[in-house]
Structure formats: C-alpha cells, structure tokens
Amino acid sequence: MIVFRYLSREVLVTLSAVSAVLLVIIMSGRFIKYLAQAASGALDPGVLFMIMGFRLPGFLQLILPLGLFLGILLAYGRLYLESEMTVLAATGMSQQRLLAFTMGPALVVALLVAWLSFSLAPQGAAQFGLLINKQDALTEFDTLVPGRFQALRDGTRITYTQELSEDRTQLGGVFISEKRLGADKKNDGSITVLVAEKGRQEVRPDGSRFLVLENGYRYDGNPGQADYRAIQYDTYGALLPKPEISEEVTERDAIPTRELFGNDNPRYQAELHWRISLPILVFIVTLMAVPLARVNPRQGRYLKLLPAILLYMAYLTILIAVRGALEKGKLPMALGMWWVHALFLLIGLGLIYWEPLRLRLAGRRAGVEVSRG
Numbered sequence: 001m002i003v004f005r006y007l008s009r010e011v012l013v014t015l016s017a018v019s020a021v022l023l024v025i026i027m028s029g030r031f032i033k034y035l036a037q038a039a040s041g042a043l044d045p046g047v048l049f050m051i052m053g054f055r056l057p058g059f060l061q062l063i064l065p066l067g068l069f070l071g072i073l074l075a076y077g078r079l080y081l082e083s084e085m086t087v088l089a090a091t092g093m094s095q096q097r098l099l100a101f102t103m104g105p106a107l108v109v110a111l112l113v114a115w116l117s118f119s120l121a122p123q124g125a126a127q128f129g130l131l132i133n134k135q136d137a138l139t140e141f142d143t144l145v146p147g148r149f150q151a152l153r154d155g156t157r158i159t160y161t162q163e164l165s166e167d168r169t170q171l172g173g174v175f176i177s178e179k180r181l182g183a184d185k186k187n188d189g190s191i192t193v194l195v196a197e198k199g200r201q202e203v204r205p206d207g208s209r210f211l212v213l214e215n216g217y218r219y220d221g222n223p224g225q226a227d228y229r230a231i232q233y234d235t236y237g238a239l240l241p242k243p244e245i246s247e248e249v250t251e252r253d254a255i256p257t258r259e260l261f262g263n264d265n266p267r268y269q270a271e272l273h274w275r276i277s278l279p280i281l282v283f284i285v286t287l288m289a290v291p292l293a294r295v296n297p298r299q300g301r302y303l304k305l306l307p308a309i310l311l312y313m314a315y316l317t318i319l320i321a322v323r324g325a326l327e328k329g330k331l332p333m334a335l336g337m338w339w340v341h342a343l344f345l346l347i348g349l350g351l352i353y354w355e356p357l358r359l360r361l362a363g364r365r366a367g368v369e370v371s372r373g
Contacts, residue, residue: 004101010075011105019067026059054128057120061113061278068109069285069312076293099290110282117275118257125254171199193219211238270326273336280341287348315344
C-alpha cells in the first residue's frame with residue numbers, strides 16, 4: 001500500500017503539472033483569438049472570461065488523457081533513472097504489478113474524463129453556442145469603443161465615435177462610412193459618409209432601433225470621382241437592424257448525451273462513440289505508457305518520449321478520422337471506434353510482454369551456449 005500511494009502521488013503530481021501547462025498553452029491561444037474578435041467589435045469584451053469558462057470542460061477532456069500519458073512517462077522515467085525501479089523490481093515488483101498500481105490513478109482520471117465528456121463538456125458547449133448567438137445579435141452600439149474605427153461583421157460599415165455615454169445611447173463626434181449595395185446585393189463601388197456633431201439611439205416600443213444624428217452632413221458618391229453629393233441636415237434618422245437571438249444550438253458537441261442514445265442520425269451516433277472513447281482512451285494509453293517509461297539510466301529519461309508522443313498522436317488522430325468517417329457513412333456504425341481501441345490495446349499488450357519475452361529468449365540462448373561450451 002505504501003508503494004501504491006508513492007507511485008500514485010508521483011503520477012498525479014506530474015499529471016497535474018503537465019495538464020496545467022498544456023491547458024495554459026491551449027487557452028492562451030484561444031483567448032488571443034477571442035480578444036482579437038473583441039477588439040474588432042465582433043464580441044463584447046465583458047464576456048471573454050465567460051466564453052473561456054464554457055470552453056474549459058471541452059479542453060480538459062482532451063488534455064487529461066495526454067497529461068496522464070506524459071505524467072507516467074516522466075514520473076516513472078525519473079524512477080528508472082534514479083534506480084528506484086530497480087530496487088522495486090528486486091523486491092518483486094513486476095511490470096504487471098506496476099501496471100495494476102498505475103491503473104489506480106488512471107481510474108480516477110477516467111472517471112473525471114467521463115464526467116466531462118458525458119455531462120460538463122456538452123453543457124459548456126451549449127452555453128457557449130447560446131452566448132455566441134447573442135453576441136451575433138448585438139448591434140454596433142453594444143460593442144462600440146470610443147476613439148476607435150470599428151467595422152461591422154459584413155465589412156460594409158465603418159463606425160467611429162469620439163465620445164460615448166455610459167448607457168451607450170449618446171454619441172459625440174460621429175463618423176459612419178457605409179458601402180451601398182446594388183440590386184444584386186453586391187457592392188457597386190459607391191459609398192455614403194455620415195458625419196455628425198452628436199447622435200443618440202432610440203428604441204421604439206415595438207423593439208425597433210433608430211440611430212438619430214444631429215447637426216451633420218451626408219456625402220454620397222464614388223471614390224475617385226467628382227460627382228459627390230453633399231447634404232447638410234439638422235436631424236437624420238436611420239433604422240438599425242433588429243437583433244435576432246437564436247436559442248437553437250446545432251453543434252454536435254453541444255447535444256446532451258441522453259439525446260444521443262437511440263438516435264439513428266450518423267452525426268449523433270458518431271458523437272456518442274467519441275464520448276465513450278475518451279474514458280477508454282485513458283486506460284489504453286496507461287497500458288502503453290508503463291512499458292514505454294522503462295529506460296536505461298545510461299540512455300536518459302527522454303529517450304522514448306518522442307516515439308511515445310508520436311504513438312499517442314497516431315491513436316488520437318485515427319480516432320478523429322474514424323469519427324469523421326462514421327458521420328459520412330464511410331464506415332459501418334456497428335464497427336464504430338472499437339477496432340481502433342482493439343488495435344492499440346494489442347500494441348500496449350505487446351509492449352508489456354515484449355521485454356520479459358526478450359529476456360527469456362536471451363536467457364535460453366545463453367544457457368544453450370554454456371551447455372555447448
């Protein structure tokens with residue numbers, strides 16, 4: 001029991017450190033992407049941390065199996081390097097017993113991954129989808145930043161305001177440039193420029209919104225031509241698009257797990273196979289990691305790290321490819337992803353029993369040579 005607690009602590013501590021580093025790297029990349037969208041006005045800066053929180057379970061369900069795999073390689077590699085595994089082997093610690101001990105922390109990780117895969121990740125993806133739908137329905141007033149030229153999502157309008165009140169209804173020093181579309185919904189090259197001393201947003205009882213500009217000018221024409229038309233106005237009103245918030249989320253990873261069972265839709269069935277595969281992945285990568293962590297102290301602990309990572313990436317890549325093939329009907333649903341798990345299960349068993357078999361054969365050869373001598 002003491003050895004089990006020691007090995008489990010080494011694996012879990014290393015797992016936590018590796019997973020934290022991987023999580024920071026992945027979330028940093030995603031955060032930069034969303035931050036750029038917020039800077040361009042496509043997202044409200046106030047929801048960035050909510051978005052990252054909703055995305056966190058989906059990241060963790062993929063990071064934890066890799067973190068466990070690397071944690072076993074690094075933790076056991078250090079024990080081999082410092083000859084601690086040699087001492088344990090001398091006391092009767094076989095590879096099979098070491099694997100049984102390692103399955104303890106693997107079970108904990110598998111249960112956590114199953115919880116994330118079946119429950120938290122779909123809920124987070126659904127909330128993320130709803131939040132993005134609400135962001136898509138925002139008007140430019142909701143994301144406008146004073147002192148910055150801001151483009152709408154379709155790129156047809158550029159808006160600038162020098163000042164903006166706290167309730168986001170009063171503007172000062174307004175500039176709006178809008179491309180005009182022809183009958184075929186394509187840009188005909190003409191633009192409309194509006195400048196105003198101040199402006200405000202008005203919301204009617206029926207929900208329609210109007211932009212009302214005061215004391216300004218409107219310019220219409222084509223860039224590079226001298227046929228501009230200038231109109232001075234005291235008050236100018238324009239109807240703003242009415243926000244449409246969709247409550248429907250169609251992403252497959254946002255579908256509740258209970259709706260996947262008994263559904264004949266290939267997308268649903270492929271998603272169900274994927275969610276079941278993640279906890280199974282944890283046990284199989286543990287089976288592969290234990291023999292791959294065995295290193296010679298003279299070789300160093302990182303000798304097998306690169307081949308091990310390539311093996312893991314091959315496993316995950318094949319699962320993702322099979323998921324896509326199942327969705328498109330290129331593989332029978334009855335076959336699913338089970339054959340991929342069976343293939344790497346055989347590879348893991350081969351790694352476990354190859355070293356004892358090699359030593360046994362070497363011993364027999366040495367015995368034959370001695371008898372001949």
